[in-house]
Amino acid sequence: MNVDYIIVGCGLAGISFCEKLKEQDKTFVVFDDSSQQSSIVAGGLYNPVTLKRFTPVWKSEAQLEVALPVYKKMEDKLGVSLDYKIPVKRRFTSLEEQNNWFAASDKVGLKPFLNTSLFDNANPKINADFKLGEVLQTGRLDTKQLSDSYKGYLLEHNLLVTDSFNHADLVIEDSGVIYKTITAKHIVFAEGFGIKQNPFFKDLPLGGTKGQLLTIHAPDLKLDYVLKSSVFVIPLGDDMYRVGSTYEQKDKTNTITQEARDMLLDKLKTFVDCDFQVVSQVAGVRPTVKDRKPLVGRHQTNQNVYLFNGLGSRGVMIAPFVANQLFDFIEKNVPLDQEIDCSRFF
Incomplete structure (x- = not known):
């Protein structure tokens, strides 16, 4: 199988990146073994204010502007209700x-x-x-319904592999990556707290x-x-x-x-x-980071290996916004916002 992308992880980060790839007519396959639970057990709120201290959420207006149309599009595609205005x-x-x-x-x-x-x-x-x-x-996204429905959609289109991803089997070449029978131009790891078992990014300061x-x-x-x-x-x-x-x-x-x-x-x-x-x-x-910003970007030495992680407790709002940035970074060489670029910790 030849695809543009392998995506590891099908939480809010992985789903958002899949949607961006579909929008841009890129081919992909997703690996997810349901070992990470944070997306499906989340409260699902999107709320642009930190109510403990009455402070704004980072780039909240831009995040909502991107996220809400994405979820509406997924509701229409999947035939389910996801976004509840409340x-x-x-x-x-x-x-x-x-x-x-x-x-x-x-x-x-x-x-x-x-x-x-x-x-x-x-x-x-x-x-x-x-x-x-x-x-x-503000509102509430039914994250469990989204996860269940989206995985069903991927299975129906033969785009989801439910086996655990074995990092040791990944072969990295100048032109792309090879994983068992799959050849891809790029691989994006969106494993949430599972990053701690990822040899490429395990040393980044993601605490959980x-x-x-x-x-x-x-x-x-x-x-x-x-x-x-x-x-x-x-x-x-x-x-x-x-x-x-x-x-x-x-x-x-x-x-x-x-x-x-x-x-x-x-x-x-x-x-x-x-x-x-x-x-x-x-x-x-x-998946939380000490500076409360996502971890996104390219591996230090492996040019076709990418990370999409660290969404913390605000994944509903931030995931589609960051998915756009990561796609433009990979495909158009547009620099990532320095506040989310994982290179800030290299």
């Missing part, structure tokens, strides 16, 4: 937080995204004495942050927006809500823990006052 409201715990919100709303990069009108809490099951602030241009989320059934909550307090509460429909997330630095497994469950429930009960039942708990390791 407000995000921040619960204030003091007058000081309200004042910080108003101060932030005048900052460059935040003005388009922060509603300067505060909202009274009208939900008797929510404790929010200091009102709520609304973030604009484990996140655990709960799904609860709460018939009396009747929440029609995403509520951000000490944890997020994300409506999923049918009185189901996703609650998260944890940020664990030491544990790098996909194993759920009672400790994380208890912590999330303790935080939830500080501002939600109704009965609910925990339906499920999931865990995954986010």
